[in-house]
Amino acid sequence: MSETATAQTLNFQAEVKQLLHLMIHSLYSNREIFLRELISNASDACDKLRFEALDKAELFEGDGELKIRVDFDKDARTVTITDNGIGMSRDEVVANLGTIAKSGTREFFGQLTGDQQKDAHLIGQFGVGFYSAFIVADKVTVHTRRAGLPAAEGVRWECAMSGDTAGEYSIEPIERAERGTRITLHLREGQDDLLSSWKLKSLISKYSDHIVQPIQMKKEEWDEEKKEQVVRDEYETVNQASALWARPRNEIAEDDYKAFYKHVGHDYDEPLAWTHARVEGRQEYTQLLYVPAHAPFDLWDRNARHGVKLYVKRVFIMDDAEKLMPTYLRFVRGVVDSADLPLNVSREILQESKDIDAIRQGCTKKVLALLESLANSDEAAEKEKYATFWKEFGKVLKEGVGEDFANKEKIAGLLRFASTHADTPDETVSLADYIGRMKEGQDKIYYVTAETFNAARNSPHLEVFRKKGIEVLLLSDRVDEWVTGNLTEFDGKQLVSVAKGGLDLGALEDEAEKKEAEKAADEYKELLEKMKASLGERVKDVQVTLRLTDSPACLVADEHDLGMNLARILKAAGQNAPASRPILEINPSHPAVLRLKGETQHFDDWAAVLFDQALLAEGGTLDDPASFVKRINQLMLAMSGN
Numbered sequence: 297m298s299e300t301a302t303a304q305t306l307n308f309q310a311e312v313k314q315l316l317h318l319m320i321h322s323l324y325s326n327r328e329i330f331l332r333e334l335i336s337n338a339s340d341a342c343d344k345l346r347f348e349a350l351d352k353a354e355l356f357e358g359d360g361e362l363k364i365r366v367d368f369d370k371d372a373r374t375v376t377i378t379d380n381g382i383g384m385s386r387d388e389v390v391a392n393l394g395t396i397a398k399s400g401t402r403e404f405f406g407q408l409t410g411d412q413q414k415d416a417h418l419i420g421q422f423g424v425g426f427y428s429a430f431i432v433a434d435k436v437t438v439h440t441r442r443a444g445l446p447a448a449e450g451v452r453w454e455c456a457m458s459g460d461t462a463g464e465y466s467i468e469p470i471e472r473a474e475r476g477t478r479i480t481l482h483l484r485e486g487q488d489d490l491l492s493s494w495k496l497k498s499l500i501s502k503y504s505d506h507i508v509q510p511i512q513m514k515k516e517e518w519d520e521e522k523k524e525q526v527v528r529d530e531y532e533t534v535n536q537a538s539a540l541w542a543r544p545r546n547e548i549a550e551d552d553y554k555a556f557y558k559h560v561g562h563d564y565d566e567p568l569a570w571t572h573a574r575v576e577g578r579q580e581y582t583q584l585l586y587v588p589a590h591a592p593f594d595l596w597d598r599n600a601r602h603g604v605k606l607y608v609k610r611v612f613i614m615d616d617a618e619k620l621m622p623t624y625l626r627f628v629r630g631v632v633d634s635a636d637l638p639l640n641v642s643r644e645i646l647q648e649s650k651d652i653d654a655i656r657q658g659c660t661k662k663v664l665a666l667l668e669s670l671a672n673s674d675e676a677a678e679k680e681k682y683a684t685f686w687k688e689f690g691k692v693l694k695e696g697v698g699e700d701f702a703n704k705e706k707i708a709g710l711l712r713f714a715s716t717h718a719d720t721p722d723e724t725v726s727l728a729d730y731i732g733r734m735k736e737g738q739d740k741i742y743y744v745t746a747e748t749f750n751a752a753r754n755s756p757h758l759e760v761f762r763k764k765g766i767e768v769l770l771l772s773d774r775v776d777e778w779v780t781g782n783l784t785e786f787d788g789k790q791l792v793s794v795a796k797g798g799l800d801l802g803a804l805e806d807e808a809e810k811k812e813a814e815k816a817a818d819e820y821k822e823l824l825e826k827m828k829a830s831l832g833e834r835v836k837d838v839q840v841t842l843r844l845t846d847s848p849a850c851l852v853a854d855e856h857d858l859g860m861n862l863a864r865i866l867k868a869a870g871q872n873a874p875a876s877r878p879i880l881e882i883n884p885s886h887p888a889v890l891r892l893k894g895e896t897q898h899f900d901d902w903a904a905v906l907f908d909q910a911l912l913a914e915g916g917t918l919d920d921p922a923s924f925v926k927r928i929n930q931l932m933l934a935m936s937g938n
């Protein structure tokens with residue numbers, strides 16, 4: 297007999313056990329969500345069937361009326377959710393109900409703290425799903441058959457908890473005439489309030505009203521003779537059962553939008569904001585797009601699923617339609633429903649489709665406009681939302697500066713930075729704020745990039761800017777190098793790194809300073825040449841600078857060379873960055889530099905130490921730290937006269 301023809305007991309993947317345990321404990325206070333999650337899965341299963349049946353009508357097996365039913369049995373103490381959707385084969389049952397295939401699973405478990413409230417929030421982010429059944433049930437039985445397979449290929453899956461733990465589940469073949477899935481929850485002690493039409497109906501209208509398929513329950517009527525409510529054999533639809541996005545906006549309550557988001561976004565929390573519009577013209581489509589309130593676990597996984605579902609005339613076509621949103625807006629969730637695309641549109645067609653390009657552009661504009669409206673709002677609550685958005689998704693949005701040429705200026709307007717104005721790591725300064733605070737005579741936007749916020753804030757390159765009270769943006773995300781590489785101008789003002797050679801403060805420098813610089817360059821000519829010879833290959837040049845006030849020296853990149861921070865990032869990423877040597881700039885009024893003028897015996901050591909400390913100060917690492925330490929020690933001893 298084949299392995300699949302008999303009953304088997306299988307072990308859960310370790311993560312499933314952990315998740316089950318956690319879910320029961322952390323989400324108990326919100327136990328009602330189990331129904332929303334199971335109905336949501338049933339609805340997805342119906343959508344999948346409708347789509348697969350587009351070119352394989354026989355999958356309907358003569359029953360094209362997709363629906364979800366919720367029943368309860370007071371005597372058996374069970375609640376049952378049944379759908380006639382796509383169903384699952386044996387292998388699918390094992391893969392879907394015995395493991396967690398999601399990306400980011402390991403990170404998720406690593407972040408758990410044991411604090412129930414925090415963990416509940418995390419589970420919400422991770423996705424609650426099928427396993428939430430165990431919040432209210434101590435035994436769950438699933439009967440399912442995949443559409444198109446013979447009745448003999450039905451599957452029965454069952455898992456019972458002993459105490460709070462479940463280690464294994466059983467799976468066996470069954471004869472099942474109906475396609476689709478039935479999930480039976482054997483309720484835990486104390487959950488009997490769920491065995492009521494009224495209770496279940498109220499949960500459905502609270503959480504699942506927007507589900508497209510009809511959700512049906514048996515009718516309950518007043519029996520005059522018995523003087524009580526009795527359940528009839530006839531079913532009635534208890535939800536609105538219409539596509540929410542297709543309804544006029546003024547007929548949709550805020551709570552409907554939120555409930556729909558939880559379904560479409562697979563999120564446990566509420567969305568941050570949304571935009572809903574019907575677009576007419578060359579392309580006709582409806583979009584309902586949401587910005588989540590927190591980043592999903594797989595935000596940094598570029599292959600992660602994308603959140604926008606594509607429908608054509610209310611028929612679900614596909615999840616994760618990555619072509620509908622640019623990568624830098626991959627956090628957006630929602631629905632696009634096209635009136636023009638053919639129903640048999642495939643991923644391949646989508647790749648090429650001009651219509652899809654137009655829809656993507658339209659959706660991108662809408663999302664950017666939504667973000668702009670939050671960012672520019674006068675209302676504190678909206679502004680707060682934008683701050684939350686930026687904290688969660690700012691790094692992703694930054695990718696757009698280089699990715700979306702057409703919307704570059706718009707995206708740039710949405711960026712927020714830390715700066716020397718507040719000198720804190722909070723990213724709150726927009727480029728427009730910066731420009732509004734520019735000094736008289738200032739025509740450039742200055743920034744510094746470094747590996748960490750502190751390295752940026754304490755960078756010696758900032759000294760002259762601090763002295764003159766000129767604001768500098770402090771950039772310490774890796775993606776900032778990408779931003780500044782692609783954004784050279786905003787609102788007609790050039791963006792300039794303060795760590796590049798040939799710093800020209802233009803009108804911000806006064807005549808006296810310019811003269812002083814020329815004089816110093818003359819005076820130090822000999823020293824500069826001597827240092828250059830001593831440092832050899834390590835530097836491109838040695839120059840006098842007036843940008844330093846406290847530090848003796850700093851390193852800068854030549855105007856057209858790669859910035860030092862970017863060079864380090866590329867090196868760390870294993871990329872072959874073009875080798876460019878830095879320029880060592882020295883502060884002519886610093887005592888260490890003045891001392892060097894008269895130095896003969898230890899000149900090479902002094903020069904090397906100046907170079908190395910300049911490298912350290914801007915976040916670089918030394919090639920040969922041991923020699924640096926040795927030199928410092930020697931110089932200290934020499935100074936103390938030993």
Ligand SMILES: Nc1ncnc2c1ncn2[C@@H]1O[C@H](COP(=O)(O)OP(=O)(O)OP(=O)(O)O)[C@@H](O)[C@H]1O
Pocket residue numbers: 337338341379381382383384392393422423424425426427477562563
């Ligand atoms: N009623 C159902 N009919 C068919 N397949 C189902 C059904 N319920 C669950 N599944 C399958 O089991 C998988 C796992 O479900 P689960 O609810 O745990 O996660 P999910 O829906 O993929 O994501 P999320 O955790 O965000 O809800 C689903 O992706 C689906 O393939």
